[in-house]
Amino acid sequence: MSLALGPRPTSRRARSHPDPSGRRLPGRPADLSCTLARVVDASQESSAEGPGSADALLRAVAAGDRDAFTHLYDLLARSVFGACLGVLRDPDHAAEVAQEVWVEVWRTAPRFDATRGSARTWSLTLAHRRAVDRVRAVQAQRDRDQKVVDASAHRPFDEVAAEVERRLERTDVRDCLGSLTETQRRSVVLAYYGGRTYREVAEELGAALPTVKSRIRDGLLRLRDCLGVSA
Amino acid sequence: MSEPDDVRALLGAYALDAVDDADRRAVDELVARDPAAAAELDDLRAVAARLAGATPADPPPALREAVLAAVAGMPQTSAGGGAHADPVPSDAPAGDRPVPAAEMPPRPRSRPQRKRSGARWWALAAAVAIGAAVPGAVAVQQAQRAREAEQQQEALADLLTDPSAVVVHGTATDGGGAATAVLTDDRALFSASGLPPLDAGEVYQLWVVDAAGTASSAGVMVWDDGTVRQLADGFTSGDALAMTVEPAGGSEQPTTTPLVTLTAS
Numbered sequence: 001m002s003l004a005l006g007p008r009p010t011s012r013r014a015r016s017h018p019d020p021s022g023r024r025l026p027g028r029p030a031d032l033s034c035t036l037a038r039v040v041d042a043s044q045e046s047s048a049e050g051p052g053s054a055d056a057l058l059r060a061v062a063a064g065d066r067d068a069f070t071h072l073y074d075l076l077a078r079s080v081f082g083a084c085l086g087v088l089r090d091p092d093h094a095a096e097v098a099q100e101v102w103v104e105v106w107r108t109a110p111r112f113d114a115t116r117g118s119a120r121t122w123s124l125t126l127a128h129r130r131a132v133d134r135v136r137a138v139q140a141q142r143d144r145d146q147k148v149v150d151a152s153a154h155r156p157f158d159e160v161a162a163e164v165e166r167r168l169e170r171t172d173v174r175d176c177l178g179s180l181t182e183t184q185r186r187s188v189v190l191a192y193y194g195g196r197t198y199r200e201v202a203e204e205l206g207a208a209l210p211t212v213k214s215r216i217r218d219g220l221l222r223l224r225d226c227l228g229v230s231a
Numbered sequence: 232m233s234e235p236d237d238v239r240a241l242l243g244a245y246a247l248d249a250v251d252d253a254d255r256r257a258v259d260e261l262v263a264r265d266p267a268a269a270a271e272l273d274d275l276r277a278v279a280a281r282l283a284g285a286t287p288a289d290p291p292p293a294l295r296e297a298v299l300a301a302v303a304g305m306p307q308t309s310a311g312g313g314a315h316a317d318p319v320p321s322d323a324p325a326g327d328r329p330v331p332a333a334e335m336p337p338r339p340r341s342r343p344q345r346k347r348s349g350a351r352w353w354a355l356a357a358a359v360a361i362g363a364a365v366p367g368a369v370a371v372q373q374a375q376r377a378r379e380a381e382q383q384q385e386a387l388a389d390l391l392t393d394p395s396a397v398v399v400h401g402t403a404t405d406g407g408g409a410a411t412a413v414l415t416d417d418r419a420l421f422s423a424s425g426l427p428p429l430d431a432g433e434v435y436q437l438w439v440v441d442a443a444g445t446a447s448s449a450g451v452m453v454w455d456d457g458t459v460r461q462l463a464d465g466f467t468s469g470d471a472l473a474m475t476v477e478p479a480g481g482s483e484q485p486t487t488t489p490l491v492t493l494t495a496s
Contacts, residue, residue: 062307066302069299078288079284085288099301102301103298103301103305106305107306107308110307110309125280127283128279128283167286173282174285188282192282198241212244216244217244218243219243221243223278223281229277231277
């Protein structure tokens with residue numbers, strides 16, 4: 001089955017993407033498809049520096065500023081909740097995990113290191129990790145109990161893909177996912193939105209472990225280039 | 232997972248949280264010693280965050296208030312960590328993380344920081360705060376709950392074996408309710424039950440009151456079926472605990488007469 005995420009019929013030009021950090025791996029072909037996405041991106045990222053930006057707010061939170069925490073919540077609440085909901089699907093579970101995430105954001109804000117990524121990345125990394133922790137805890141419990149506790153464990157790929165397709169909002173991410181090979185896309189979608197380990201992905205896709213490992217990594221590097229993302 | 236290349240190949244799966252604990256440790260070790268791998272991981276994390284951010288959804292409106300109440304009075308960790316410390320501390324809950332000195336309002340005397348029981352203590356603090364679940368949230372998370380309960384028991388056991396621990400009881404005025412606290416030389420656990428529900432714009436708030444009568448907030452407490460609980464890291468020997476009703480969000484200083492006050496003597 002193919003995931004219905006495809007490049008939109010938009011005119012595109014090749015772009016050059018000089019990497020100021022020099023981190024680009026040698027021999028990795030530049031992706032030529034995402035000029036439009038880059039433009040969209042630039043407008044979104046331009047707000048990453050100002051006083052009301054997530055980065056500035058998180059730095060203030062790290063200094064104990066509760067007002068900044070409230071503003072940060074208002075700025076990222078939809079993304080954080082969406083990240084939890086994507087993995088957990090159940091809105092009540094997602095709300096519980098999102099609350100844990102926000103408490104952790106408050107507590108551990110002093111550890112935020114802007115040289116390693118943006119405040120948004122930091123927060124969403126945390127949100128996804130905690131959502132996955134929850135899915136796995138529920139799954140482990142279910143394995144012990146031999147009964148269904150939560151339907152979010154082990155959804156088949158088709159279901160994960162359909163859900164992602166329904167919920168994906170940002171056209172650049174959607175387009176760039178569409179630019180991956182079938183195996184890359186399936187591996188990434190199943191691992192990330194399905195909350196699976198790569199071993200589970202391999203089992204489900206009937207692929208060898210090393211293949212899935214490298215497809216996930218290659219897929220992400222390709223997404224990085226397509227989205228023009230850098231930490 | 233001994234070959235560096237094998238581990239390097241896991242960076243993508245790691246960024247997607249698609250690894251097990253053994254793999255995660257292997258990647259952590261690689262990233263700690265290999266700046267190129269660390270840089271790649273940072274990039275891949277940023278990509279993963281874009282995937283996460285691509286599916287925004289409106290949280291339940293009650294979440295905002297629950298979150299703000301949960302962090303009220305909660306101390307933060309210190310920066311710590313190495314240059315490439317994992318921004319998401321390992322999958323274990325708060326109990327396994329390093330514990331900073333409590334950061335309650337400044338106190339004139341310095342308190343020794345507990346090392347052994349500190350982590351568990353904080354686990355209890357986190358569990359109590361997180362226990363303030365979003366109204367309406369269904370508690371289907373037995374595994375998580377069991378783990379939290381276990382940590383709470385351990386923390387409570389630590390607390391009770393503290394040679395300075397004293398258990399005190401009191402009765403709340405106005406509508407009843409019974410309060411109990413475990414007081415030690417440098418922290419206190421407060422709980423009360425049988426408390427009436429408050430109006431929408433009100434909350435129960437806990438205070439640490441020192442010998443001079445100065446009150447410091449120990450946080451807004453979430454009412455759950457008549458019960459509230461709170462940890463007061465800012466408590467020191469000789470202080471009192473007091474609970475008042477305050478406007479939603481809590482107050483800087485008590486604005487009403489305490490419903491109950493507990494002291495060791």
